[in-house]
Amino acid sequence: MPNINLYSKRYIFFVLSVIIMATGIITYFVKGFVFDIQFQGGTVIEMHANKDTFTANNVQQIQSEVAELVESSIGKSAYVQKSTTYDVNNKSDFDVIKISIGSNETLSSTEIQKVEQAIIDELKLTAEDPVISEESVEPFIGKEISQNGVKAVIIAAILIILYIWWRFKIVSGLSLGVFGVVGLLHDIGVMITVYLIFGIPVNDSFIAAMLTIFGYSMNDTIVIYDRIRENTRLMKKIPFPELVNTSIIQTMNRSINTTVTVLMAVITIFVFGKMNAIESITEFSFPLIIGLISGTYSTIFITTPLWVMWKESQKKSKVKPAKA
């Protein structure tokens, strides 16, 4: 591994991260989050369409037709979407009609049956049991999930800081822990930006993905911290930024290869989910991919340089009063 001085180029990466975060913030104000039914409240019904229900030209028409049908049968507005699912067991494609009825109250079983029956009659659905799934959620559940999510992230952050503090006492563990968590928050920021830009619906897998990254991305950071801990004992004479830079370079292979293997796993999940149109899997794995990449990036280019800057500034402020 060539000996590049990453520390001297740190501002390039800081700027890059700031741009990503800014994009996220702007997107938030322009279009905001897309909330899954789990957050928004309402009912989603998925139905198995007949082979010849949809043709190339009538998708729009049928979608609005179904929406009107819902409106007339239960008096609530609906958003209708056509999607295609691959049935692995029967090796065939089939079309799915997805009806989302967002409302403050979930539909009662009679309302659900009314809607389903109306659609079965209208589109003459013949599959034995055309209903694939029904999901109803009251809106307050979403509030609960997001509150819990924030709580979980805060608690995880505190526990991780405490652990690092204890394990890395020799190299001022508290600051390592705090900067490590700053890096994790950076990764979460990147993930949220991706959610915003691609309009991925926010649901409880979002929180699971964030916490997974929270726990896992710390691994890379720890590999570097561990090397700094070791080098601090071995190279007492070398200036601190250089020691850290050497530590990063020495462990670069590790940082990359550990992430590559995990990425292989997650990308596989994503691709298989995508090919078979299993939304719950793709929605969960895509942000993980982003989080993993961001995790390695932030460890090398953001967290560690920031920590070094902080250490250096501490040193200076300690030296100054002595001079005075």
Added chain:
Amino acid sequence: MRGKNAVRFFSIIAIIGILAWIGFNGSILGFDIPGFSDFRPGIDISGGVDAKLYAVTEDGSLPSAEDLEAAKITIGKRLDAKNVFDRVLTIDTKKGYVLVQIPHKSGQEFDPQKSIEEIGATALLTFQEVDESKKDESGSYLPTGKNVIVGGDVEEAKAEISQQDGSCYVALKLKKEGAAKFSEATERLIGKPIAIFMDDKLISAPVVQSHITGGEATISIGGTNGSKEQKAEATELAGVIKSGSLPFKLEAKQVQNISPTLGSNALTVSVEALVFALVLICLYMIFYYRLPGLIASIALVLHTILELLALSWLGITVTLPGIAGVILTVGMGVDANVIIFERIKEEIRSGKTLGAAIDVGFKRAFTAVLDGNVTTLIAGAVLWNFGTGAIQSFALTLIIGVILSFVTAVTATRIMLKSISGLEVAKHVWLYGITMRGGKSNA
């Protein structure tokens, strides 16, 4: 030495073989041991219903843990009555709900969505005063809202047979408070009926015969004494009163109903993804780390087998995110190997002999491996604590995977690598990913 090394190496291979055999067959030497396919599938895989029934208390406060527990037992009884025996009922006291999960069973004549709603909707039992002017077309009493007692006041309701005339009746036993209220009302209402309502539905309207003070009453049933019909009616009424003795209503606020085709489709895809990811990662490790990579791959296969067996042995509910967790930990499972092997390379380059490099590599890399895994475990534990359902399954597979990776990526890999590296043919440093610079190095 060589013999001993070979024994160690092959005993690990043998263990993998035996575990794989158990996993695929679900038995060994005639003993039934749960295999890979014996895991407990979540609703998103098996298809079925998953509903959270929230307690609706009169003042909006959280129900007590005992009340929720009672509600859970009641729901269990009601599902028994519908012949739904395969179900999971869990209560959450912090949020005040009962989680009902009923997996789909092929050929079952049962509408899950409707059943869930019935379970929740018929929870409030009341004994009400009647108003003779308030009757519907068929002459049944309509609820007046003047409650004498509610379901929660009932201690016990049993169908009994009279010693004297063989007639069947329901014996009621009331709690202390209920007995007082009942005494006051029966004094006033002698000769008048008290209607028993399940929510707004009239169940029965027995006429008060006398002032009942002791909190013990009987409800006699019409019809021929001792007849089958009378007995059945008494049993049913007792059952309804007993199962209706809940102090609150239950409302289904989060319901998920998934068809089994969708779930089995997702399972097939997930299993394919697991195998694909496993093969991909093994190839990468072998390509990059050569001999140690091969050993890490063997350890990773062991890791996957152990994790799948752990899921089925510990009876963990496996959901789609749970399987994603398994695949994710397959990717994380070689992290420790990467860190250790890189360290070994460094040690070889710095001039150590192969054996020493391996020993030192494992020793020095251990702190980084440990600390990294502990933070993942911390996040996993927090997620398990805060998540619900599918997410908890993910958190559990993550935790199990990380713990197993200590056994496989550290211990099993070390045993195999140490024994293999003792062989003469395995001493060439090229096998450890070191590019030679000028002849055989000091391995």
